[in-house]
Amino acid sequence: PFAAQKGSLEHGAHIAVGTPGRIQDHLTRGTLILTGVNTLVLDEADRMLDMGFLDVITEIIAETPKARQTLLFSATYPDLITKMCRTILQEPVTVSVEAEHHDTVIEQTFYQVKNQQRKNALLGLFEHYQPETALVFCHTKIQCDEVARYLQEHQIEALAIHGDLEQRERDQVLVRFTNHSCPVLVATDLAARGLDIKSLQAVINFELPHDPEIYVHRIGRTGRAGETGIALSLFTEQEHLRVKAIETFQNKPSRCDTGESLQPNPGFTLQAPMVTIQLDSGRKNKIRPSDLLGALTGDAGLSGSQIGKIDIFDISSYVAVERSALSQVLKYFTNGKVKGRSVRARKII
Structure with a gap:
């Protein structure tokens, strides 16, 4: 909230982090002064420009000293970024990071479908490949919600992540996806930036x-x-020209198929092997993963193999357990304790 941010800024700050719109808001109201800035960082520059923030960013930069260090980070380097660099950078040094993978280890397949068949074809992809973890990319927040809801309605566990989620909601979505209690994450490009997802089996471009x-x-x-x-x-x-552009960019032909082969079975389901339990205790209660593991494998009677990833936050904790052990865990926490303290538990849906 703006009021809380204003209060924090009144005490001074070494680093201020914010969206272009919120920073501009503080500048307009006089609650943020940038005349003493010595380092300016523009992260996700390409996405900010895609979202139409060029004018706002230009206004913000004008409020900073000319004698400063400017760092610009961008996953892609379109012409607009090049033009912007000429304007705001002086004698810049370019640092390029090589990708962590080779495209030879990624099996790429393109399926041509009619637009009205897109969602049904998506179901067919999940039935055919049955990935344990999949990241589905959509263009808009609304589309993310629609696709995730469609998958859920057809017995495929899925969650959407985009910029409209509150931090608490975002944390819970990522916890469930990374601890294998939800197999499918539907995201916009912007929301997926910075996600560290290990062992992701499939990427799907809706x-x-x-x-x-x-x-x-x-x-x-x-x-x-x-x-x-x-x-x-x-x-x-x-959209066939987009496939051709990808072929040119990768300098290799694409493997294309028709969507006719993607006819889903109405009875197909994709369910995660784990479920997530939220506990109302966290770091501030001095809870550690070993405390929860000890309680679950001790008094609760679970085996270590039935317990997955444990995430500890400030005032809450999340534990992944085998689906078959859910009722046993919830029953334990109705009276059971962790470090001598009663803890409330609930399943995250």
Whole structure:
């Protein structure tokens, strides 16, 4: 909230982090002064420009001293970024980071479908490949919610992540996806930035991006650390030029198929092997993963193999347990204690 931010800034700050819109708001109200800035960082620069923040960013930069260090980070490097660099950077040094994977370990397949068949074809992809973990990319927040809801209605566990989620909601979504209690995450490009997802089996493009560099960035989330991965893309006849652009960018032909092979079985389901339990105690209660593991394998009677990832936050904790052990865990926490303290537990849905 603005009032809380204003209060924090009144005490001074070494580092201020914010969206362009919120920083501009503070500048307008006089609650943030940038005349003493010595380092300016523009993170996710390409996405901010895609969202139309160029004018706002320019106004913010004008409030900073000319004698400063400027760092600009961008996953892609479109022409607009190049033009912006000429304006705000002086004698810049470019640092490029090589991708962590080689596209040879990623099996890429493109499926041509009619637009009205896109969601049904997506179901077919899940039935055919049955990935344990999959990241589905959509263009908009609304589309993310629609696709996640459609998958849920067809017995495929899925969660959406985008910029409209509150931090608490975002944390819970990521906890469930990374601890294998939800197999499918539906995301926008912006929301997926910065996600550290290990052993991601599949990346699915519900729609192809306009920029082939964004496509390569998307699929690079699978096939990491020596593992293989699959990249599956749906496209319509009108989007065929996007496939050609990707072929040119990667300098290799694409493997294309028709969506006719993606006819889902009405009885197919995709369910995670684990479920997530939220506990109302965390770091501030001096709870550690070993405390929860000890309680569950001791008094609760679970075996170590029935317990998955444990995440500790300030005032809450999350534990992944085998689906078959859910009722046993919830029953234990109705009276059971952790470090001598009663703890309330509930299943995260």
